Amino acid sequence: MIAALIIFMILCVWLLAQYIRSILELRSICGQLEEMERGSHMELGVYSRRREVLKLCRTLNRLQRKQEQDRILYEKAEKQLKRNITALAHDIRTPLAGASGYVQLAGECREEDRRAYYLQAAQGRLKELGDMLEELFLFTKLTGGDFELSVQEVQVLPLLSDCLVGMYQQFEEKGISPEVLFTSEELRVWADEECLRRIFHNLIRNALLHGTGNLVITQNSRRLIFENTVSETSRPDPKQIFERFYKADSARRKGSSGLGLFIVKELMERMGGSAAAELEREKLRVILEFSK
Structure with a gap:
């Protein structure tokens, strides 16, 4: 009976020690979390070797790193x-200021040809x-999700x-003059006609703004290559x-929003196709591939 009582007391003392140890560990973790809340980039550390506490510590550290x-x-x-x-505000202000300047010049000019x-120029x-x-x-x-496609068969x-x-x-x-090389003039693809028109417009405009030579458009199977x-x-x-908003640095002064080719890729992918680019020396190629 006495032996059982002694064992029971030892067990109670051990449980009390474990309880106190757990309380101290939790206080330590809370203190460290408060430091992290105030902006500290430290990682949590504990002296315990208990699996559950170590797992909690690792999880909190992982969350802290992710945050x-x-x-x-x-x-x-x-x-x-x-x-x-x-940059976009600057790009919008540039043609607006140019148009305003030309209108002012036209208002001050007495020569009819010069005014025209x-x-x-202001209209441009x-x-x-x-x-x-x-x-x-x-x-x-496109980025707000408020966009719907009307896909149909379109002759390219x-x-x-x-x-x-x-x-x-x-x-x-x-x-300059464009050169169009089609192996199949009857090529038809499944696309939204207005989206496809916007894709072509953006690629042609990009070549006019940033290109230095003729534009060559080649068709090969279901691929169109703008070079x-x-x-x-x-x-x-x-x-x-x-x-x-990507632009080559030297193109910043030109009338471009930096969104044209982003829109090309986004529209192609939404229609089930793809857009890729490659640069070989001074030749830039944008490759459109339509889905079957």
Whole structure:
């Protein structure tokens, strides 16, 4: 009887010691968590060798590292967003200021021919601004989920030809001409016609803004390849060319929002196709592949 009582007392003392030890461990963990809450980047540490406590400590440290990584990514994204907004505001202000300047010159000019030239130049700047705002509007729809496709069978060549004819004046001003090489003029693809028109428009406009030579459009099976020459100062990175707001540095001053090729890739993928880019010396190729 006495032996059982002694064993019982020893067990009670041991349980009390374990309880006190657990309380101290929890207080230590709470104290360290409070330090982390105040901005400390320390990791939790415990003296216990109990499996459950060690597992809790490892889990909390893993969550803390994940939170720190998320914070760094968020701050990086926020800084990038601010840079993009600043650049976009500059890009929008540039053609607007140009148009305003030409209108002012036209108002002060007495020569009819000169006035017509100034007004035409102002109209060109306003068209640049309209294209940029249209791309920005489409970008918000694509990223906001408020976008629906109307997919149907579309004949590619007539739609592409229509886009090229619509930009005839820009080709004339640049002194270049497009070359279209189709192995199958009857090629039809499943696509949203307006989206496909926007894709062609953006690729042609990109070649006009940043290209230095003729634009060559080649069709091979269900692939369309847009190829043009780029200058040494406007060579893009093919790995980044489809990222939102991406621009080659020297192209920053030109009338571009940096969203054109992002929209191309996004629309192609939503229609089940793909868009890729490659740069071989001074030749930039954008490759569209349509789904079967």
